[in-house]
Amino acid sequence: xxxxxxRDRVAIVGMGCTPFGERWDKGVDDxxxxxxxxxxxxxxxxxxxxxxxxxxxxxxxxxxxTLAKPLKIDYKPVTRVENFCATGSEAFRNACYxxxxxxxxLAMAIGVEKLKDTGYSGLTGIRPVGDGTxxxxxxxAAFSFVAPSYAERYGVDPEEMKQVMSRIAWKNHRNGAVNPxxxxxxxxxxxxxxxxxxxxxxxxxxxxxxxxDGSAAAIICRAEDAHRYTDHPLYVKALSFVAGxxxxxxxxxxxxxxxxxxxxxxxDAYQQAGITDPRASLAMAEVHxxxxxxxxxxMEDLGFSERGLGWKDVLAGTFDRDGELPVNPDGGLKxxxxxxxxSGLRMLFECWLQLRQExxxxxxxxxxxxxRTLGLTHNLGGSPGECVxxxxxxxxxLSD
Amino acid sequence: MTAGIVSWGVYIPYxxxxxxxxxxxxxGPSGRGSRSxxxxxxxxxxxxVEASRRALHVLDGPLPEDLFFSTPAPAYLDKTNAxxxxxxxxxxxxxxxxxxxxxxxxxxxxxxAAQAIAAGHRSMAxxxxxxxxxxxxxxxxxxxxxAIAVVFGGPDDAVVADWxxxxxxxxxxxxxxxxPGETDSKVWEERFGQEVYVPLVNQAWADAxxxxxxxxxxxxxxxxxGLHARxxxxxxxxxxxxxxxxxxxxxxxxxxxxxxxxxxxxxxxLERAEPGALLxxxxxxxxxxxxxxxxxxxxxxxxxxxxxxxxxxVADLVESGGGDLPYTRFLTWRGELVREPPRRPxxxxxxxxxxxxxxxxxxxxxxxxxxxxxxxxxxxARVCLRxxxxxxxxxxxxADVGGRVATFTIDRLAFSMSPPVIGxxxxxxxxxxxxxxxxxxxxxxxxxxxxxxxxxxRLNTAKGVHNYFWKARPVDATGDVDDQGGKP
Numbered sequence: 001x002x003x004x005x006x007r008d009r010v011a012i013v014g015m016g017c018t019p020f021g022e023r024w025d026k027g028v029d030d031x032x033x034x035x036x037x038x039x040x041x042x043x044x045x046x047x048x049x050x051x052x053x054x055x056x057x058x059x060x061x062x063x064x065x066t067l068a069k070p071l072k073i074d075y076k077p078v079t080r081v082e083n084f085c086a087t088g089s090e091a092f093r094n095a096c097y098x099x100x101x102x103x104x105x106l107a108m109a110i111g112v113e114k115l116k117d118t119g120y121s122g123l124t125g126i127r128p129v130g131d132g133t134x135x136x137x138x139x140x141a142a143f144s145f146v147a148p149s150y151a152e153r154y155g156v157d158p159e160e161m162k163q164v165m166s167r168i169a170w171k172n173h174r175n176g177a178v179n180p181x182x183x184x185x186x187x188x189x190x191x192x193x194x195x196x197x198x199x200x201x202x203x204x205x206x207x208x209x210x211x212x213d214g215s216a217a218a219i220i221c222r223a224e225d226a227h228r229y230t231d232h233p234l235y236v237k238a239l240s241f242v243a244g245x246x247x248x249x250x251x252x253x254x255x256x257x258x259x260x261x262x263x264x265x266x267x268d269a270y271q272q273a274g275i276t277d278p279r280a281s282l283a284m285a286e287v288h289x290x291x292x293x294x295x296x297x298x299m300e301d302l303g304f305s306e307r308g309l310g311w312k313d314v315l316a317g318t319f320d321r322d323g324e325l326p327v328n329p330d331g332g333l334k335x336x337x338x339x340x341x342x343s344g345l346r347m348l349f350e351c352w353l354q355l356r357q358e359x360x361x362x363x364x365x366x367x368x369x370x371x372r373t374l375g376l377t378h379n380l381g382g383s384p385g386e387c388v389x390x391x392x393x394x395x396x397x398l399s400d
Numbered sequence: 401m402t403a404g405i406v407s408w409g410v411y412i413p414y415x416x417x418x419x420x421x422x423x424x425x426x427x428g429p430s431g432r433g434s435r436s437x438x439x440x441x442x443x444x445x446x447x448x449v450e451a452s453r454r455a456l457h458v459l460d461g462p463l464p465e466d467l468f469f470s471t472p473a474p475a476y477l478d479k480t481n482a483x484x485x486x487x488x489x490x491x492x493x494x495x496x497x498x499x500x501x502x503x504x505x506x507x508x509x510x511x512x513a514a515q516a517i518a519a520g521h522r523s524m525a526x527x528x529x530x531x532x533x534x535x536x537x538x539x540x541x542x543x544x545x546x547a548i549a550v551v552f553g554g555p556d557d558a559v560v561a562d563w564x565x566x567x568x569x570x571x572x573x574x575x576x577x578x579x580p581g582e583t584d585s586k587v588w589e590e591r592f593g594q595e596v597y598v599p600l601v602n603q604a605w606a607d608a609x610x611x612x613x614x615x616x617x618x619x620x621x622x623x624x625x626g627l628h629a630r631x632x633x634x635x636x637x638x639x640x641x642x643x644x645x646x647x648x649x650x651x652x653x654x655x656x657x658x659x660x661x662x663x664x665x666x667x668x669x670l671e672r673a674e675p676g677a678l679l680x681x682x683x684x685x686x687x688x689x690x691x692x693x694x695x696x697x698x699x700x701x702x703x704x705x706x707x708x709x710x711x712x713x714v715a716d717l718v719e720s721g722g723g724d725l726p727y728t729r730f731l732t733w734r735g736e737l738v739r740e741p742p743r744r745p746x747x748x749x750x751x752x753x754x755x756x757x758x759x760x761x762x763x764x765x766x767x768x769x770x771x772x773x774x775x776x777x778x779x780x781a782r783v784c785l786r787x788x789x790x791x792x793x794x795x796x797x798x799a800d801v802g803g804r805v806a807t808f809t810i811d812r813l814a815f816s817m818s819p820p821v822i823g824x825x826x827x828x829x830x831x832x833x834x835x836x837x838x839x840x841x842x843x844x845x846x847x848x849x850x851x852x853x854x855x856x857x858r859l860n861t862a863k864g865v866h867n868y869f870w871k872a873r874p875v876d877a878t879g880d881v882d883d884q885g886g887k888p
Contacts, residue, residue: 119743120743120744120745121742121743121744124744124745127748129748129751129754130750130751130754131750131751131754131755131757131758131761131762132748132749132750132754132755132859132869133758133761133762133779133869135823135835136747136814136815136821136837136859137809137811137814137821137823137835138811138813138814140813141809141810141811141813141814141823144811145807145809145825148807149807198812199813200809200811200812200813201809201810201811245785247785249825249833249834250776250777250778250785250832250833250834251785251833252806252827252833
């Protein structure tokens with residue numbers, strides 16, 4: 001695929017992120033106001049300074065009015081976007097392009113989701129009226145094909161596979177335990193994770209991300225204007241988005257051990273950012289750990305691990321907060337839950353804190369001090385074989 | 401000569417309820433034997449489809465052009481149920497499809513109507529029943545669920561049994577009844593029914609024999625069926641036939657199949673009779689019906705092709721028995737025990753226009769093959785996944801094609817009347833992959849490589865709309881023998 005990218009043409013100059021969780025105390029409006037308020041304060045601007053808005057939400061509202069009304073936006077463009085679980089990232093991507101085009105000087109990308117008000121467990125989607133033939137498998141079930149297929153293909157013993165999955169959950173909960181914005185702020189023992197009740201296939205409760213409410217926002221300007229707002233902007237190095245043909249479930253050649261959409265979007269993003277060795281180049285990555293086997297396969301699809309060896313890297317602690325390449329240092333979807341529209345921007349918020357060394361000392365990653373500067377965020381929407389994938393790369397320094 | 405039978409197909413559901421399980425749960429005496437139980441995703445329409453598929457599976461030549469569907473337990477009122485069967489079988493658009501619903505006796509009407517109309521074209525009668533009754537009652541214990549399809553053809557067709565004669569008697573009296581919406585039938589004092597029935601049957605029996613110009617001892621095989629057990633037993637002893645001619649009662653393991661019973665009993669006779677044998681079917685229901693048939697020389701070849709195709713005889717189906725069902729699950733499936741649903745949204749009702757547009761897929765499980773590269777798409781697609789050629793597709797029916805489980809999962813979160821849902825990725829013989837639900841399967845017994853066949857099921861019912869579609873079931877659940885691919 002070919003894309004030109006907008007490397008170093010726009011910058012994030014302010015961000016906000018609400019605590020995620022069962023926010024019975026906050027409605028959609030409250031969450032949007034909280035995230036927007038923190039973001040504009042962070043950039044040192046007022047709502048009036050912002051020229052255009054992109055709102056990402058899947059189920060918590062339709063149209064720009066969902067944002068314009070609570071924020072009392074004065075007759076400005078507000079675009080609501082939706083793209084499965086990559087919805088928040090999609091709001092950010094489109095806001096970046098609008099600024100890069102020169103159409104606007106200052107834009108806000110904001111995402112929100114209020115999942116807990118539905119009264120249901122798990123995600124609930126809105127489906128168009130159909131013929132009723134779509135297999136009604138749950139999301140965990142659709143992803144549960146991954147682990148056994150991976151184990152079989154690479155000869156990983158089922159017990160060891162369970163350890164690998166649990167290790168990912170354990171790591172992300174450990175990271176989330178020290179993050180005040182996370183939904184779950186407790187470490188969970190390997191034993192508890194491994195023995196948790198099964199939801200689908202080999203996936204236990206602790207192999208699945210939670211369901212939560214939350215909102216996050218970013219303020220974006222042209223790169224050359226960034227220092228008018230902050231001494232420490234984050235420049236956008238790459239933005240890639242891919243929708244696949246959705247043929248996995250009917251393709252006998254698809255074996256559920258990879259997400260081709262992720263491979264394509266990662267390759268595109270690395271090309272845009274000029275990265276050839278992501279494992280050595282990145283300071284951190286925030287990836288879409290909706291289920292533990294997803295994170296395992298992502299390590300390979302994103303090029304952090306050799307094919308078939310990701311599980312060994314997981315067990316070796318390569319992706320721990322103090323490992324060679326910290327993955328989900330904020331705790332990931334595992335600790336934050338997954339308010340669809342907010343998650344992509346929440347990932348960027350962690351890059352915002354870590355790459356600018358503003359994370360609290362107890363959870364600041366070491367790779368930044370070691371001289372690595374780039375952070376990656378990744379969203380996956382849909383299910384294996386029929387999904388969308390988003391990859392962004394950001395960093396605090398302009399390239400040469 | 402008149403029209404006669406050219407093919408038949410029997411469907412007995414996989415599940416059995418041991419009668420002892422009822423006594424064990426409710427206290428009181430434990431019955432012996434078992435009854436057949438339609439799964440939570442089956443109704444009289446889906447069972448009718450399954451029986452019809454078996455009848456057509458072994459039939460060469462044109463499809464039937466009239467279909468009469470009889471059941472006392474219709475899935476819909478006002479809307480014709482036979483059209484769903486018509487759709488799943490992909491009968492021609494000009495073929496008629498009619499319901500004869502409400503009573504057990506309408507089954508005889510369906511058989512007679514199909515026989516009478518089969519002249520220039522084939523026709524079929526589909527008889528199906530799903531019987532519940534109140535918890536602990538005899539109806540619940542002694543009934544069973546199942547369906548039968550009988551295909552008739554004209555004199556020029558490959559008739560396996562000529563229709564020799566029919567005679568009937570009718571009288572209005574209260575033997576067994578229920579009002580619409582109820583599942584439990586009421587029965588008047590049994591001795592009263594017996595008193596009324598026996599002379600009615602004797603009259604019809606005499607008339608039929610006379611009409612055929614035969615005497616009782618000429619009858620080689622006779623089956624007497626009806627829900628009035630005492631009357632049926634009394635009739636069996638009053639016909640004057642040779643004792644060995646009387647067919648055994650099969651209700652010990654599958655129960656009395658109600659409206660399907662006459663057809664299943666007839667199928668059993670066809671599966672055992674020699675060429676040239678005189679068969680009698682006696683139905684005791686709101687009067688009496690006697691049908692006399694004579695097998696032709698074609699019966700041997702028909703039975704042979706049924707064996708080759710792997711279709712089991714009634715005698716085998718009765719013995720094969722499937723999974724034993726806990727009584728509480730039986731009550732849950734029948735809506736007698738209301739269980740707490742998962743904290744998930746109710747299923748959406750399928751839209752009528754979208755359903756109508758996808759009749760060949762939803763009803764006939766028709767995939768599409770790319771003419772350019774051969775890639776098979778389920779559901780049918782217009783743009784080829786492999787080579788991207790647009791609108792160069794040929795339809796291909798996969799409903800009757802077998803497959804194997806490529807991988808599977810146990811879904812404990814998805815909504816189901818009977819959790820957990822088993823999701824399977826199925827690779828079909830000859831190409832094509834699809835992900836669907838599995839049914840009639842033990843979650844612990846499913847494995848990669850398990851052979852499956854497709855089965856027409858009711859996925860759910862939302863806002864009064866039944867959502868029919870196909871699921872995969874293990875081949876060993878059918879009682880039939882896997883033929884590694886089915887009808888091309």
